[in-house]
Amino acid sequence: MGAKASRTEKHILAKAREIFSKKGFKNVTMQDIVDACDISRGGLYLHFSSVEDIFLAVLKAEDSIGSDNEASSKNVEGEGDYLDGISVSTKLSASDRFAAFLKEQKRFILRRKDGLSLALMEYYSGHNSSPDNNYIKGRFDDCVHTIEEIVSDGALSGEFECEDVAGFARNLAYVLEGLKTMATVVSISEQTVDKEMFYILQGIVPVDQYINN
Amino acid sequence: MGAKASRTEKHILAKAREIFSKKGFKNVTMQDIVDACDISRGGLYLHFSSVEDIFLAVLKAEDSIGSDNEASSKNVEGEGDYLDGISVSTKLSASDRFAAFLKEQKRFILRRKDGLSLALMEYYSGHNSSPDNNYIKGRFDDCVHTIEEIVSDGALSGEFECEDVAGFARNLAYVLEGLKTMATVVSISEQTVDKEMFYILQGIVPVDQYINN
Amino acid sequence: MGAKASRTEKHILAKAREIFSKKGFKNVTMQDIVDACDISRGGLYLHFSSVEDIFLAVLKAEDSIGSDNEASSKNVEGEGDYLDGISVSTKLSASDRFAAFLKEQKRFILRRKDGLSLALMEYYSGHNSSPDNNYIKGRFDDCVHTIEEIVSDGALSGEFECEDVAGFARNLAYVLEGLKTMATVVSISEQTVDKEMFYILQGIVPVDQYINN
Amino acid sequence: MGAKASRTEKHILAKAREIFSKKGFKNVTMQDIVDACDISRGGLYLHFSSVEDIFLAVLKAEDSIGSDNEASSKNVEGEGDYLDGISVSTKLSASDRFAAFLKEQKRFILRRKDGLSLALMEYYSGHNSSPDNNYIKGRFDDCVHTIEEIVSDGALSGEFECEDVAGFARNLAYVLEGLKTMATVVSISEQTVDKEMFYILQGIVPVDQYINN
DNA sequence: AATGAATGAGCCTTCATTCAT
DNA sequence: TATGAATGAAGGCTCATTCAT
Structure with missing residues (x-):
């Protein structure tokens, strides 16, 4: 979310990207992402506040790359x-x-x-x-x-x-x-x-x- | 689901079609359909066993019409x-x-x-x-x-x-x-x-x- | 919530009353009430949508009695x-x-x-x-x-x-x-x-x- | 907790007092206090081990003043x-x-x-x-x-x-x-x-x- | 056939608390 | 001392599905 995405955030976005490409948007839950990232529920919320938030961040990362x-x-x-x-x-x-x-x-x-x-x-x-x-x-x-x-x-x-x-x-x-x-x-x-x-x-x-x- | 769609089933499918066209597939719940059809939860299950079942029936009806x-x-x-x-x-x-x-x-x-x-x-x-x-x-x-x-x-x-x-x-x-x-x-x-x-x-x-x- | 409180609702309110008198308001959770009532989570939500909702119903019942x-x-x-x-x-x-x-x-x-x-x-x-x-x-x-x-x-x-x-x-x-x-x-x-x-x-x-x- | 309340502790207690007077006791979280004090989570725990601990310290300070x-x-x-x-x-x-x-x-x-x-x-x-x-x-x-x-x-x-x-x-x-x-x-x-x-x-x-x- | 109350699994979100740095 | 990322338990809510009537 900040200017510099932390290592963790990059990791989350990479994993989330895979999930979105596999399951679309509506079927993706925070739990899916938590599981894929080997991170705790709370840890994920520390960086992103919702699936939508993550999706938008994925798109932004997409653009910049x-x-x-x-x-x-x-x-x-x-x-x-x-x-x-x-x-x-x-x-x-x-x-x-x-x-x-x-x-x-x-x-x-x-x-x-x-x-x-x-x-x-x-x-x-x-x-x-x-x-x-x-x-x-x-x-x-x-x-x-x-x-x-x-x-x-x-x-x-x-x-x-x-x-x-x-x-x-x-x-x-x-x-x-x-x-x-x-x-x-x-x-x-x-x-x-x-x-x-x-x-x-x-x-x-x-x-x-x-x-x- | 029987050979001849009953009056009730036709009614359900018509209402369900409206809902699917408005909300897509993944967001539609049995409750949505129950509400729209003025039917009971149990009553709906008597005819269709899931949202997917209903959706497929809508498509089938679509084709025949x-x-x-x-x-x-x-x-x-x-x-x-x-x-x-x-x-x-x-x-x-x-x-x-x-x-x-x-x-x-x-x-x-x-x-x-x-x-x-x-x-x-x-x-x-x-x-x-x-x-x-x-x-x-x-x-x-x-x-x-x-x-x-x-x-x-x-x-x-x-x-x-x-x-x-x-x-x-x-x-x-x-x-x-x-x-x-x-x-x-x-x-x-x-x-x-x-x-x-x-x-x-x-x-x-x-x-x-x-x-x- | 309706005019006639069902047997279940009366039971819920009675149990909830006990809990409120013991724990006040802020400490009471839906879980507390679920546990006390021997009812399922979903079952409780069928009748009341929040702790506040239940508390207000308790007060109303209180008044009428x-x-x-x-x-x-x-x-x-x-x-x-x-x-x-x-x-x-x-x-x-x-x-x-x-x-x-x-x-x-x-x-x-x-x-x-x-x-x-x-x-x-x-x-x-x-x-x-x-x-x-x-x-x-x-x-x-x-x-x-x-x-x-x-x-x-x-x-x-x-x-x-x-x-x-x-x-x-x-x-x-x-x-x-x-x-x-x-x-x-x-x-x-x-x-x-x-x-x-x-x-x-x-x-x-x-x-x-x-x-x- | 220590014998002499440090400058930091006094600052924490002053801010905490404001919060308690505004939100009561049960609604106050460690996060609230961390935010108000411009201190880190860990830093706060260095001085006080819980909200209750802080509240009691506020009361004690209250008495002595x-x-x-x-x-x-x-x-x-x-x-x-x-x-x-x-x-x-x-x-x-x-x-x-x-x-x-x-x-x-x-x-x-x-x-x-x-x-x-x-x-x-x-x-x-x-x-x-x-x-x-x-x-x-x-x-x-x-x-x-x-x-x-x-x-x-x-x-x-x-x-x-x-x-x-x-x-x-x-x-x-x-x-x-x-x-x-x-x-x-x-x-x-x-x-x-x-x-x-x-x-x-x-x-x-x-x-x-x-x-x- | 039909009803709708009840169930319980599943997802969301928040928070006290810990810990590596 | 101080930091703040990370954890996991706890509580909220929704929904597909069942079942006694």
């Missing part, structure tokens, strides 16, 4: 290791950035075990929180924005052909959202995701740009 | 009143059927108050049920199938132009799923839905085919 | 058995009524085991309730009023001599309150009470009127 | 500033001392915010301590004794007329106790207290002796 989130275009720039044989110091092409973005999304969709999608839905669906501080809405908007940026860059450089960039970005974002939803409920194969991304890419670009991992 | 679901192409045929001035006995054009389908989807997305989306997600997310008897998966597949059917009909009749019907159907289905997800968590305007559907339609058909309600 | 309260002049009229050899049908003299009143007060002070004084003090001291619905204030005012009534009757009939009836009544009421307070904290002997009442009576009446029990 | 207690005749002697225009070095008259005593009692009754009455009641009511070391009993006896002393002096000097000094003293002490009780539960006005004291004084002395502050 970015480990689970969409790879922002910025991140990608500095993290050439995600891509094969591309110099870190070089400005990445739009195609590369798009490929990286999709790869990240795919990872997110497939490894739903690590994901908080369900917990997020449960939390916000029962919360009518203002759209402003709604994590899911924010995530969606970020996603749209990232796509727009990449695609419009690619359109300028001639890599992509796309008349309605905004429309394309929204369309893709909804497809990704739909895939995430399905993934929380049904197990989805890599092929399924690939097939879908391939379909979308066809609309703007020669296919060989999209490199499978 | 189809009131909340996607309008299947079959349904649409028989329900000319959804469309303007089209004789019930006439075989509808693909465009009309597609318009009706989208209109139904839009209704479903916007009136999430009547919907069981959240309850479904909560139920199946905590259930790892086999894909076969997974309601959401089934709904998605039905949706894809309906779209394929309509669009391939339209392609034959020259109303639509679409090379990859299967791809288009899946794409649209995921977008719809994404919209449904967002709608359970953020309030979504009619314009938002319209814009999205319009974008997709552009891909296969002249716009004037899509009639707003 | 009047077993623990000051003998009102009305009560005394019909209850000749409290006095020695006085015909029930006869209108009692002021002296007799005063004797009865004091006897009742004495009983109340001495049998503090049965009394709710401490519980009342604890409850209202932490409650800043409006004076109107304050049980202790009401009890005090009733007490003053009863004394005034009796003494002014006695003054008219020549049994008592008292110039400032209101002052006398208040004075006596405070003394009684002081005795009740002391009794909750220190054990007080019958002699102590007698001595005090005797002293006060001297102020208005020849002593032989006051008959010890 | 006498700040909250009845003004003993001795105290009054040295505190001429409570009385108007009477030389400190002069032996005070019984009337003056009685006036001072009553003024002090009035202050105590009215400013119950500063008082420990409630805390005392709560503490001793749950303690069945022997009458000997019972603070309330002691306070009461002191009060009676002080009154007796003053009034018998006044009787000798002709200032008061009182046949039964002991009876009068007890009577007044109980009235004061009753007033204190009522004050902890109902808010009591200055007029109410004045009226009561005036009534009692009439019994032994011409009224103009009693000077209002």
